[in-house]
Each structure stands twice: as C-alpha cells, then as structure tokens.
Amino acid sequence: MHPGIAANQQRLFLAFVAELRPHVRRDSALPRRIKELLARQRAIGSRDRKLYRELIYTWLRFLPWTDPLLDSDPVTAAKVIAWLAPELKPTSPYRAAFCADWPAVPATLAEKAEFLTSQVSGLKFQVSELLPSWFADHCPAAFTSPHLDALNARANVWVRLQCIDRNLVFDEFRGKQWTWETAPDFPDALCLPPNAEVANTDAYRRGFIEIQDLGSQLVLATAPIPPGGRWLDACAGAGGKSLQLARLLGDHGHVDATDIRLEILEELRDRAQRARLTNVRITNSPDAAYDGVLVDAPCSGSGTWRRQPHLKWYVKPETIASFTRTQLEILTTQAPRVKPGGLLIYATCSMSRHENHDVVAAFLQAQPDFKPEPAADTHGGTFDGLGTTLLPGTRNTDGFYAATLRRST
Numbered sequence: 026m027h028p029g030i031a032a033n034q035q036r037l038f039l040a041f042v043a044e045l046r047p048h049v050r051r052d053s054a055l056p057r058r059i060k061e062l063l064a065r066q067r068a069i070g071s072r073d074r075k076l077y078r079e080l081i082y083t084w085l086r087f088l089p090w091t092d093p094l095l096d097s098d099p100v101t102a103a104k105v106i107a108w109l110a111p112e113l114k115p116t117s118p119y120r121a122a123f124c125a126d127w128p129a130v131p132a133t134l135a136e137k138a139e140f141l142t143s144q145v146s147g148l149k150f151q152v153s154e155l156l157p158s159w160f161a162d163h164c165p166a167a168f169t170s171p172h173l174d175a176l177n178a179r180a181n182v183w184v185r186l187q188c189i190d191r192n193l194v195f196d197e198f199r200g201k202q203w204t205w206e207t208a209p210d211f212p213d214a215l216c217l218p219p220n221a222e223v224a225n226t227d228a229y230r231r232g233f234i235e236i237q238d239l240g241s242q243l244v245l246a247t248a249p250i251p252p253g254g255r256w257l258d259a260c261a262g263a264g265g266k267s268l269q270l271a272r273l274l275g276d277h278g279h280v281d282a283t284d285i286r287l288e289i290l291e292e293l294r295d296r297a298q299r300a301r302l303t304n305v306r307i308t309n310s311p312d313a314a315y316d317g318v319l320v321d322a323p324c325s326g327s328g329t330w331r332r333q334p335h336l337k338w339y340v341k342p343e344t345i346a347s348f349t350r351t352q353l354e355i356l357t358t359q360a361p362r363v364k365p366g367g368l369l370i371y372a373t374c375s376m377s378r379h380e381n382h383d384v385v386a387a388f389l390q391a392q393p394d395f396k397p398e399p400a401a402d403t404h405g406g407t408f409d410g411l412g413t414t415l416l417p418g419t420r421n422t423d424g425f426y427a428a429t430l431r432r433s434t
C-alpha cells in the first residue's frame with residue numbers, strides 16, 4: 026500500500042474518533058451513531074468501512090489506554106489501536122504501515138499491557154483499567170482471569186440450529202470455508218468466527234438458524250421446563266428466547282410474547298414465520314395464568330460488554346440502581362400470572378450481583394409464595410443459592426444470570 030493511503034486512512038480514523046469522543050460516556054445508542062457516521066462517508070468502500078469499524082470498536086474497548094494519548098500524541102494512539110485491533114491480520118496493509126516495528130500481538134491482556142508500557146513513554150498500561158473500577162463491587166470475578174481477557178476480546182458469533190436436517194446448514198457453511206465448534210452439552214449451538222456474516226446465508230434467510238449467543242441460549246437450559254406447557258415471555262423484545270422456548274415446549278406447548286415496546290414484537294413475528302413456528306402468539310394482553318413466565322429483564326447489559334464496549338463507559342452505578350428498581354417492579358407485576366406450581370424465570374445479561382442475586386432476594390422476601398429451585402444444570406456457571414451466573418471467560422459467551430422460582434400456592 027502506498028504510505029499516503031495509510032496516512033489518509035489514519036487521519037480519517039482520528040477525525041471519526043474526534044467526532045464520536047464527546048458522546049462516548051453519554052450515548053447509550055453509540056453503535057447507531059457509529060453506523061450513521063460511517064454511512065455518511067459516501068466516498069469510502071465497504072472494505073475501508075470495515076477497517077474503520079474495527080478500529081473504532083477497538084478504541085472503545087481499550088478507551089482508558091488510548092484516551093490520554095489522543096490528546097498528547099494522536100498518531101501513537103492510532104498506532105496502539107491498530108496494533109490491538111483483533112481482526113486486523115498481520116498482513117493487513119494498514120497495520121503493516123504503522124506497526125511493522127512492533128511484534129505480533131501477544132495473547133493475554135497482561136502481555137499487551139506490559140509491551141505497551143515498555144514502548145510508550147510516560148504511560149503505565151494497566152489491565153484492570155479496562156473495566157470501570159466501581160464495577161469491582163458488583164462483580165469482583167469479572168476482574169480476574171479468564172473473564173477480564175474474555176470481556177475485552179471480540180465476541181464470536183453463536184447461532185442456534187432450528188432445523189431437522191442440520192446438513193443443509195453445515196453444507197452451506199463448508200461452502201463458505203467457515204469452521205465452527207459445537208457446545209458439547211448443547212448440540213443446537215454452533216460457534217463461528219467473529220467475522221462470519223451469518224445473516225447473509227440461505228440458512229438464516231430460510232429460518233434454519235437464529236443468531237443467539239450461547240449465554241442467551243443457556244438461560245432456558247438452567248431451568249426444568251417440561252414440554253407442552255403454556256408460557257408467557259413477558260419481556261420478549263425481538264424474541265430470541267421466545268423462539269427457543271417455543272421449540273422447547275414443542276407442538277403441544279405455547280408461548281405468548283409481550284413487551285413494553287410493541288413495535289419490536291414485529292421482528293419476532295417475522296422470525297417466528299421464518300422458523301415456521303406456529304405456537305408463538307404476540308399479545309399486548311396476556312392471560313391471567315400460565316405454567317411459566319419468563320422475565321428476561323431490561324438490564325445494564327454488562328454481560329455483553331465484549332460486543333457493546335461503549336456500555337462499559339456509559340453504565341454508572343446509578344444506571345444499575347435504576348435498573349434494579351425496574352427489574353423488581355416487572356417481577357412483582359408478572360408474578361401473579363404464574364399458576365400455583367408453575368415457574369417464574371428471572372434472567373438478565375448482567376454480571377452485577379445488584380441486578381441479579383439482590384433483586385431475586387428482594388422479590389422472594391416480599392413474595393413468600395415463591396421459592397428458588399436449584400439449577401437443572403448450571404452449564405459451567407455458578408449457582409449462588411438463588412440463581413446461576415455464567416461469566417464470559419468460562420465458555421466464551423456473553424455473561425448471564427438466571428434464577429428459577431416456583432410458586433407454591
């Protein structure tokens with residue numbers, strides 16, 4: 026590559042950073058802002074768009090390591106970001122233009138921090154800075170190995186198979202020369218490399234697969250859900266878990282799906298059609314009694330920080346406190362819809378004990394009719410007496426929490 030081209034790309038990247046920087050700690054919808062910013066650049070092609078996206082997300086992931094440099098020495102900041110960017114291959118011309126005098130990126134964060142400290146004078150790069158320090162009170166284990174490394178890596182793509190003839194999916198993936206791994210205890214889950222564009226496959230268009238992180242898939246697997254029941258998915262959103270639940274319950278079972286945002290349920294309608302599921306109903310007036318109610322509650326999303334690194338810097342302790350109030354409110358509203366003997370599953374994609382254990386404990390104290398059930402299977406997570414937490418490093422997934430509560434009377 027002509028050195029002038031790489032220098033221009035670096036200048037443009039730094040201009041994007043300058044435009045985004047004032048919004049980083051303030052905008053929960055930063056990914057949309059990034060998408061719109063890149064879409065406005067009519068002169069750049071799709072390969073460059075991918076490069077800038079990769080650099081921007083790496084910058085957000087490693088924000089505390091590059092923030093001080095962006096003011097004092099932006100060119101070195103851009104070099105550090107290019108070096109750290111996980112998807113820039115050693116052969117990438119952009120990387121080669123700036124990082125040829127640095128070695129290949131080591132595997133661990135500790136080694137990365139040590140190398141950068143030795144190269145960039147006046148700065149000490151610390152691994153623990155890559156999560157907000159206040160979060161240690163919410164989840165001390167997130168600051169330890171292997172979770173800290175996993176939380177700062179780029180997420181793989183997980184899909185859930187929802188077809189009888191899996192070879193239709195495997196043949197297409199092989200044709201694209203994608204390799205994948207399966208989860209031994211969860212044969213419906215396949216893990217593909219981060220850059221696999223799964224949404225552009227026939228398998229996806231024909232409803233043979235759904236994109237769903239293994240962490241999200243395992244939530245329902247922690248509970249003893251017998252086939253054939255009538256369930257309510259009370260926070261269904263775009264319906265990732267509604268679809269999974271509908272398959273789990275089978276033809277004799279049924280899922281009613283609702284959400285405070287009715288418009289998002291349209292996405293679920295399309296996905297259910299694509300998956301040829303006829304046992305999912307979208308409703309804004311759920312019934313009075315169900316065999317089970319799933320509350321996949323709105324949360325800080327700290328379990329998804331590796332895919333949404335901006336949230337590490339946007340979420341504050343006050344944000345979490347506000348979520349805990351909403352979570353308890355939703356549980357309290359939905360609890361009467363569980364039949365005696367039925368199940369209430371509370372789930373979040375948060376690693377914060379305040380949003381998880383503490384919300385369930387407060388709920389149980391106010392609702393003596395409900396008792397915690399031991400996890401049917403923790404799938405590698407940790408059961409705390411009320412619910413199961415799976416942290417990202419354990420199985421290369423998003424983090425989640427799930428508690429199963431049974432109503433006695």
Ligand SMILES: C[S@@+](CC[C@H](N)C(=O)[O-])C[C@H]1O[C@@H](n2cnc3c(N)ncnc32)[C@H](O)[C@@H]1O
Pocket residue numbers: 241259260261262263264265266267283284285286289321322323324355
């Ligand atoms: C974590 S997301 C659900 C994700 C979804 N279950 C899935 O697996 O794809 C939480 C959802 O809760 C919804 N929500 C927020 N407040 C709510 C409330 N008071 N009642 C019902 N849903 C609510 C949000 O609109 C959001 O779609």
